[in-house]
Amino acid sequence: MTGDSRRLLISGVPGSGKTTLVRRLVDKAVRSGLEVKGVLSPAVVVEGEKTGIEMVNLATGERFPLASRRREENQTTITTIRWAFDEQIMATGSRILVAAVPCQMLVVDELGPLEFERQMGWLTGLQAVDSGRYQTAVVVVRPGLIETALGRWPDAQVLMLESPQQVDELLPDALAAAGV
Secondary structure (H helix, E strand, O other), X not given: OHHXXXXXXXXXXXXXXXXXXXXXXXXXXXXXXXXXXEEEOOEEEEOOEEEEEEEEEOOOOOEEEEEEEOOOOOOOOOEOOOEEEXXXXXXXXXXXXHHHOOEEEEEEOOOOHHHHOOOOOOHHHHHHHHHOOEEEEEEEOOHHHHHHHHHHOOOOEEEEEOOXXXXXXXXXXXXXXXXX
């Protein structure tokens, strides 16, 4: 699969609809009969406020509580400015990503500062994307890390979201870029 592999980077600021766009892309791919594997990381929203992040195993549909708002009492070594990640669930995600390839569509939502800057988190996601053992890889990357991601995957196409209202507008471009 390596020769014909394509990579699609989906980027945008927090709340711009990255995961929503990926979810719609995955739904269309699955309805088209494609084998989709990897992880999706939807927000947990309570009373209009993002309070956490889930992890969804796209091969099985299983859902896991991945991260919660960072607080002093969080007992984890895997943190960002906003989030404290559950180490066991991160390890589960790593195992999911190792097992995800080969496949037709690989999804990694998301690769961020943990992976690109701190060499933590889903390093197996970076390796899975590097492997080329898929027809299409769809990877969510924050805007500040797009240049770093393109340095690693110079052939990747980038779709940039500015707001959730663009999801419907960009879905046809995402489908075309992913070959769906």
